[in-house]
Amino acid sequence: METTKFNEIELSSQILRAVEEMGFEEMSPIQAKAIPAILSGKDVVGQAQTGTGKTAAFGIPLLQLIDTKERAVQALVLCPTRELAIQVAEEFRQLAMFMHGIKILPVYGGQEISKQIRSLKGGVQIIIGTPGRVMDHMRRKTIRLDHMKMVVLDEADEMLNMGFREDIETILKGVPQERQTILFSATMPGPILEIARTYQKNAEMIRVVKKELTVPKIEQYYYEVSPKNKEEVLSRLLDMYNPKLSLVFCNTKRQVDELTSSLQGRGYFAEGLHGDMKQQQRDRVMNSFRNGKTEILVATDVAARGIDVDDVEAVFNYDVPQDDEYYVHRIGRTGRAGREGRAFTLVVGKEVFKLRDIQRYCKTKIKVQPIPSINDVTAVKADKILDKIQNIIKEEDLSKMINLIDERINEEGYTALDIAAAFLKMSMGDEGKESDEKSLADFGDTGAEAGMVRLFVNLGKKQNVRPGDILGAIAGETGMPGKLIGSIDMYDKYTFVEVPREYASDVIQVMKMAKIKGKSINIEPANKK
Numbered sequence: 001m002e003t004t005k006f007n008e009i010e011l012s013s014q015i016l017r018a019v020e021e022m023g024f025e026e027m028s029p030i031q032a033k034a035i036p037a038i039l040s041g042k043d044v045v046g047q048a049q050t051g052t053g054k055t056a057a058f059g060i061p062l063l064q065l066i067d068t069k070e071r072a073v074q075a076l077v078l079c080p081t082r083e084l085a086i087q088v089a090e091e092f093r094q095l096a097m098f099m100h101g102i103k104i105l106p107v108y109g110g111q112e113i114s115k116q117i118r119s120l121k122g123g124v125q126i127i128i129g130t131p132g133r134v135m136d137h138m139r140r141k142t143i144r145l146d147h148m149k150m151v152v153l154d155e156a157d158e159m160l161n162m163g164f165r166e167d168i169e170t171i172l173k174g175v176p177q178e179r180q181t182i183l184f185s186a187t188m189p190g191p192i193l194e195i196a197r198t199y200q201k202n203a204e205m206i207r208v209v210k211k212e213l214t215v216p217k218i219e220q221y222y223y224e225v226s227p228k229n230k231e232e233v234l235s236r237l238l239d240m241y242n243p244k245l246s247l248v249f250c251n252t253k254r255q256v257d258e259l260t261s262s263l264q265g266r267g268y269f270a271e272g273l274h275g276d277m278k279q280q281q282r283d284r285v286m287n288s289f290r291n292g293k294t295e296i297l298v299a300t301d302v303a304a305r306g307i308d309v310d311d312v313e314a315v316f317n318y319d320v321p322q323d324d325e326y327y328v329h330r331i332g333r334t335g336r337a338g339r340e341g342r343a344f345t346l347v348v349g350k351e352v353f354k355l356r357d358i359q360r361y362c363k364t365k366i367k368v369q370p371i372p373s374i375n376d377v378t379a380v381k382a383d384k385i386l387d388k389i390q391n392i393i394k395e396e397d398l399s400k401m402i403n404l405i406d407e408r409i410n411e412e413g414y415t416a417l418d419i420a421a422a423f424l425k426m427s428m429g430d431e432g433k434e435s436d437e438k439s440l441a442d443f444g445d446t447g448a449e450a451g452m453v454r455l456f457v458n459l460g461k462k463q464n465v466r467p468g469d470i471l472g473a474i475a476g477e478t479g480m481p482g483k484l485i486g487s488i489d490m491y492d493k494y495t496f497v498e499v500p501r502e503y504a505s506d507v508i509q510v511m512k513m514a515k516i517k518g519k520s521i522n523i524e525p526a527n528k529k
């Protein structure tokens with residue numbers, strides 16, 4: 001394949017040094033084509049697959065064209081979300097790390113405006129912002145556009161769709177006519193190009209599009225699920241593939257909140273991200289995801305476009321996206337810059353037709369897969385641990401350990417195989433859990449309320465126990481707020497309690513060790529009865 005080095009194009013030594021520092025060896029195809037075109041002063045429409053370096057494709061020529069001696073705003077990059085504006089500004093700052101006298105400022109809603117105004121007064125040449133906040137500054141005259149030479153719409157199709165169009169129009173009207181207008185996105189639906197024509201002059205169309213819109217290195221699968229099983233299926237896939245970082249997309253903010261708390265309840269490091277959250281909280285979550293503390297980001301489409309986080313190894317469509325384009329952008333959060341990735345979509349009933357449309361639009365095959373059983377998940381987990389153990393056996397001196405185990409075997413009369421199996425179970429964190437999990441998994445139909453699990457409380461012969469005693473014990477032992485515990489029914493012989501699904505395993509585990517009125521009790525899934 002033909003490749004171009006950055007030094008084959010007339011770029012300043014500062015930019016060449018920065019690019020090298022950032023570890024870019026050669027240009028991506030969109031960069032090789034778009035950088036010279038933008039440098040020559042042309043309007044450009046750039047389309048290339050997700051994660052192929054479009055940011056630098058417009059960032060490098062923009063930086064090169066800035067007059068650093070001039071303090072006025074010369075370039076404006078518009079992004080659809082705050083997180084993306086922050087990220088693009090960060091990439092610009094890296095590309096400009098060796099340039100002197102250049103100021104780049106992200107400007108977005110939810111951030112203190114007075115602080116932004118102070119920074120703007122310091123003389124900024126490149127503004128990277130969301131349309132709403134940029135317009136706000138235009139009205140306040142804290143951003144002046146009369147020296148503007150270049151405007152970029154990153155995620156152009158999203159920026160020009162109905163929701164943003166008016167804002168964009170207002171902004172572009174304020175910018176001098178002789179400007180350069182540049183549009184980039186991984187998707188460019190036809191109608192958008194029509195609109196683009198009104199804003200651009202003789203634009204050069206640069207399309208590095210392969211036969212499919214999605215990245216070939218992303219393996220794409222879907223699972224046919226029933227609504228009540230979605231959460232369980234997601235958990236199994238997470239356990240089975242164990243991605244370093246995952247992004248889970250939901251269609252509504254409410255679903256994001258609900259799923260985040262159930263995943264947290266199941267012990268995952270998950271956080272939610274959506275537009276109703278305070279900016280400070282959004283920033284905290286994004287940072288925590290970027291530095292790997294949060295392993296699973298559950299988000300609305302606010303995180304679908306442009307977001308670039310290393311190590312996102314899997315993307316889950318918990319809900320099938322409503323627009324074809326969104327499928328492309330969502331799954332494009334993995335498999336970036338030549339890496340591999342996996343995309344999983346959960347499909348309920350007729351949504352399978354929607355998925356067929358998506359496949360036709362993307363020209364990709366999304367393969368159906370059977371839902372992994374608990375046994376599959378266990379087998380995969382065990383395999384991983386056994387591989388590690390194999391290494392230890394090969395590479396380390398185990399004689400002391402062997403002696404210790406030998407002593408036990410002689411004393412207790414069990415075999416080395418028994419010990420190995422127990423160790424395996426322990427390292428999988430599955431002690432005693434397996435059977436409960438299994439029954440919880442195919443639960444749901446025993447009359448419990450949505451999201452709740454019905455448990456059987458085995459009281460033996462303790463006739464003097466009252467409902468309040470049981471509730472108190474459960475709340476006390478698990479730390480679960482009492483109000484989360486659902487109905488408690490005491491019949492002649494049987495007693496049942498309903499608890500939120502995510503607490504069920506905990507309740508069962510913890511109550512094995514707890515006592516009520518001095519005697520131990522036992523709680524188990526009700527469908528065993």
Ligand SMILES: Nc1ncnc2c1ncn2[C@@H]1O[C@H](COP(=O)(O)OP(=O)(O)OP(=O)(O)O)[C@@H](O)[C@H]1O
Binds near residue numbers: 025056305333336
């Ligand atoms: N020439 C290059 N060589 C190696 N890595 C690069 C190169 N150019 C960009 N990258 C890196 O590739 C990653 C993806 O780049 P970028 O975010 O610009 O993709 P994009 O095409 O804008 O994707 P999206 O459509 O999702 O917005 C970034 O981490 C970026 O630093």
Ligand SMILES: [Mg+2]
Binds near residue numbers: 054055154306
């Ligand atoms: Mg991008």
